[in-house]
Amino acid sequence: MRVLGIDPGLTRCxxxxxxxxxxxxxKLVDVVVLRSPTDAPIERRLxxxxxxxxxxxxxxxxxxxxxxxxxxxxxxxxIMGTAQISGVxxxxxxxxxxxxxxxxPSEVKAAITGYGRADKKQVGAMVARILGxxxxxxxxxxxxxxxxxxxxxxxxxGVAGAAIREASAGGAPGAAAATDASGLTPAxxxxxxxxxSAAVSGAARRLKE
Numbered sequence: 001m002r003v004l005g006i007d008p009g010l011t012r013c014x015x016x017x018x019x020x021x022x023x024x025x026x027k028l029v030d031v032v033v034l035r036s037p038t039d040a041p042i043e044r045r046l047x048x049x050x051x052x053x054x055x056x057x058x059x060x061x062x063x064x065x066x067x068x069x070x071x072x073x074x075x076x077x078x079i080m081g082t083a084q085i086s087g088v089x090x091x092x093x094x095x096x097x098x099x100x101x102x103x104x105p106s107e108v109k110a111a112i113t114g115y116g117r118a119d120k121k122q123v124g125a126m127v128a129r130i131l132g133x134x135x136x137x138x139x140x141x142x143x144x145x146x147x148x149x150x151x152x153x154x155x156x157x158g159v160a161g162a163a164i165r166e167a168s169a170g171g172a173p174g175a176a177a178a179t180d181a182s183g184l185t186p187a188x189x190x191x192x193x194x195x196x197s198a199a200v201s202g203a204a205r206r207l208k209e
Contacts, residue, residue, distance in 0.1 A: 001156075002029065004062035005149030006053075006089050007141045008070075010081030011038060013049050014141030017060045018131070020153035028131045029060055031142045042084075050088045057092055065093040066152035068144070069102040101152050108144075111151040123147050 001021075007014035017029040034052035036045035067090070070083050093100045106116040112126045124136035124143040130150060137143045 001064065001153050002060065002062045003064045003066055003149040003153045004056065004060065005066045005145040005152065007068055007144040007148060008082045008085035008089060009141060010036060010045055010085055012139065012141045013085055014145035015053065015056055016142065016146035016149050017062060018146060018149045018153065020150065024154055026130050026150050028133065031137050031146055033139060033141050046084060046088060049085055050092065053089055053092050057096060062098065064152060065089065065098050065100045066148040067100065067102050068148060069104045103148060103151055108147050108151045111154055112147050
């Protein structure tokens, strides 16, 4: 499964492409950070990132796209830029009829490190380890994009994803290393907890609106 992960941003947009086998083995295909000048008009900045994304989609022909889900932050300009690039990326994917998934930061951290509150350094270190890299991809946007791609592939196409889906449905998960009474590994349990937390948070936000 070839997945293109995007850590959306207007100034820096991380893009990572990985190939992931059913046994969860992941291989780096490409990683890049697209940039746009802060002093350029917004429409030109969007076009520049869009051109870079188009080229990457065309070169690597991913089978799925994973994006970080946008959450409200104190910096409104950051929210706007992130949302705008997310929209650009989803449009490009839609025109190629590619499935798009949105993952929260806590979901990605849980899938990659087994801990939904891991810091960027821990995530970067695990990404390097999973992909067999000698050093952590820099800047952090690059490592985050790769983490998104790996997270999505593991969730939807790998052994971990199958076990989690079966557990969520109340079925009997397949065999996995270091499982507990529920049949899930620590990382899989952390993923479920992150997913449930995100669902609860979403429900809470809707009740407040």
